[in-house]
Amino acid sequence: MDLAFLHPLYEHSGPWASVYVDTSRHTESTPHERRLTAAAMARQLAEQGADEATCRAVETAIDELRRSGEPHGRALFARAGEVVLDPPLARPPQGDHAEWAPLPRVTPLLELAGQDPVCLVAYVDRRGADLELRSGLGRREAGTVTGRQYPIHRTSSADWSERHFQLKVENTWEHNAGEIAGHVSACQEETGADLIVLVGDDRERRAVHERLPQRLRDRVVEASHGAGSRLLDEDVESARAEHTRRRAEAERERFLAARAPDGEGRAGAVEDVPALVEAAREHRIDELLIRADGPDTHREVWIGEDADQLAVRRTELKTLGEQNSWAARADDALIRSAVTTDAPVLVLPPESEETPVGGLGALLRWK
CATH class of the missing domain: 3.30.1330 (60s Ribosomal Protein L30; Chain: A;)
Structure with a gap:
């Protein structure tokens, strides 16, 4: 996992307040409960020796989450009266908790936010593809690829002119698969997606897969859904969990060998x-x-x-x-x-x- 986003935590000396807040429960009383949580976290930090300004900054930041619709939670890292970093979590923490220590308490963040791979999903057909990014924090559109639109469909005739037409259709499919692969590769490089899921009919998926650069081959999963379908959240979760498991096992084996x-x-x-x-x-x-x-x-x-x-x-x-x-x-x-x-x-x-x-x-x- 690339931890460049954590650099602000190590540009200044501590001590640091590290706070993890569960925002997964949403009821009519949520604003009141968040205010109570804010006060409780500030009190915990004060009892551990945190300065008043930092306690106040943390309390204010948590109180401002009272109207948040975040589905899982938030981590907050603060020092010298300022919240320096407040990343969202991909999974709820096991209860709200706060620590005051010489260094930021980051390991729980890596478990709750960083380990889930970002997934680039490509919905592929013969005309192009729709791309979206999925992570533990939700989904967002990542662009559309529009290939050649004609000729796309084969005919049933077997005479010479029709066979020539069939060849043009094949060339269109191959051209579009190359276009899609190029856009998927560029999008992965731009977004740093850990996993690529290709969705569509068998032939279209394979054609795109074969044209992706070698560096991406071990990141690709083909989903057995037909053209025009959309992956359910549980399908994506399953693919992401399997990718995480396989990578962890591969790194563990590499460690053992080394x-x-x-x-x-x-x-x-x-x-x-x-x-x-x-x-x-x-x-x-x-x-x-x-x-x-x-x-x-x-x-x-x-x-x-x-x-x-x-x-x-x-x-x-x-x-x-x-x-x-x-x-x-x-x-x-x-x-x-x-x-x-x-x-x-x-x-x-x-x-x-x-x-x-x-x-x-x-x-x-x-x-």
């Missing part, structure tokens, strides 16, 4: 906190893997003001020349390092096998 040392005695993956801290300090994390229920995620490490100021023991930071230090959760500290070095993060599902051990691991870069 743990063995190479010819120079260097492992391509590590999974214990001291080794991860060392890799983060040296900017060698290529991809961070987190299993949120793992015991190492909440293990205490020590951080300085910069992302590479990270140690298992406080005395190590002083040795590195850092005078100011704070205790932080290992997952929060490693996510900060990943974000600032542009390394992706993958949150493994709870039902995945217990790898990496402890719940934290990383694939490494050596160049």
Whole structure:
């Protein structure tokens, strides 16, 4: 998962308020309930030592959600009296909660907002295609592809002139499939969609699939719906869930294979906190893997003001020349390092096998 959107959270030092609010319930009393939630979250932060200005900013932001129609929830990250980031959630959190800590509490956000792949759906027929984007936050139109409109339909005659006409029809179909594939490829590159679902008759789907660039082949799913049909939400959810499961399993297997040392005695993956801290300090994390229920995620490490100021023991930071230090959760500290070095993060599902051990691991870069 690309975490570039989290950069604002690491441009300033903490402490930070991290708040998760469930907005999935909508009744006549919702405005009143949101006001109560706003007050409760501000009170929780104050009890943990948050400054008054930040508590007030969080309370105001939650209170402003009282008329929101958001279907799932909202995360808020605030410091120094300002809400810096407030992304919507793709799934409701398990209850409203607030934390005040040296670093933003981001792992729950990756579980609730970021893991669900964005899906580009192409409804394909012989004349063109309609595109839409689907995610846990809903759907939106993504454009229309209009190919050649004539000739489209075959005839039943077998004489020479008609066979010539049939060839023109075939050429039209092939041309339109290429046009659709080009637009799908461009739309995926522009939107960063994780998954492409092709909907339509078998021949049209296959023709577009075959013309997509190689880099997209493992992102494509063909839906067994006829031309003119529209995917139901449960169809999209099923495709997205399967894509997430397959990717997590592939990355887990890649991680397992990379743990063995190479010819120079260097492992391509590590999974214990001291080794991860060392890799983060040296900017060698290529991809961070987190299993949120793992015991190492909440293990205490020590951080300085910069992302590479990270140690298992406080005395190590002083040795590195850092005078100011704070205790932080290992997952929060490693996510900060990943974000600032542009390394992706993958949150493994709870039902995945217990790898990496402890719940934290990383694939490494050596160049």
